[in-house]
Amino acid sequence: MILEIVQYGHPVLRERCKPVVQVDEALRQLVADMLETMYDAHGVGLAAPQVGVALRLAVVDVSHDPECITFLKVAGIDAPLASIMPLVFINPELEFTGPKERDTEGCLSIQDLRAEVSRPGAVKAKLPQLDGSVLEIETDGLLARAIQHETDHLNGVLFIDRVSPAAKISLRRKLRRLTGGE
Numbered sequence: 513m514i515l516e517i518v519q520y521g522h523p524v525l526r527e528r529c530k531p532v533v534q535v536d537e538a539l540r541q542l543v544a545d546m547l548e549t550m551y552d553a554h555g556v557g558l559a560a561p562q563v564g565v566a567l568r569l570a571v572v573d574v575s576h577d578p579e580c581i582t583f584l585k586v587a588g589i590d591a592p593l594a595s596i597m598p599l600v601f602i603n604p605e606l607e608f609t610g611p612k613e614r615d616t617e618g619c620l621s622i623q624d625l626r627a628e629v630s631r632p633g634a635v636k637a638k639l640p641q642l643d644g645s646v647l648e649i650e651t652d653g654l655l656a657r658a659i660q661h662e663t664d665h666l667n668g669v670l671f672i673d674r675v676s677p678a679a680k681i682s683l684r685r686k687l688r689r690l691t692g693g694e
């Protein structure tokens with residue numbers, strides 16, 4: 513089922529989400545619906561708060577572009593990108609490894625707005641899976657960026673919070689328009 517994507521201005525996008533403690537049928541259905549919703553919206557990631565659920569859960573799929581990373585290690589061993597796509601994770605733990613890189617980001621909850629965001633270029637991530645296992649990966653490029661962007665959502669952080677102060681000023685008017693102000 514395609515879910516409604518919560519838009520900028522909704523308070524759930526600013527919540528610090530609660531850890532997932534139980535994986536039941538309802539959660540599995542939510543994950544299936546989130547994947548369907550993400551593909552329908554042509555997004556590369558979607559976090560649970562974006563569909564109004566304040567849980568530490570997100571989905572990512574960057575497999576449309578195998579060139580979007582330069583490496584991927586799963587449990588320390590080189591692995592093909594397709595082997596972990598779509599990526600579904602709960603309660604992520606991230607470590608940042610690379611120097612910062614700038615790239616353009618957008619968000620399904622902030623329509624028609626894109627901006628340059630500087631983030632660590634690589635991550636080591638512990639990504640608990642629905643089956644109780646923990647996927648340990650190290651990667652860079654768009655996958656590292658998407659994992660960081662979605663994990664930010666779980667902490668109530670949006671990409672617009674991470675743009676440069678100068679860029680923030682030019683975003684301000686557009687953001688006010690999105691929330692119906694001025």
Ligand code: NI
Pocket residue numbers: 618619620621661665
């Ligand atoms: Ni987003």
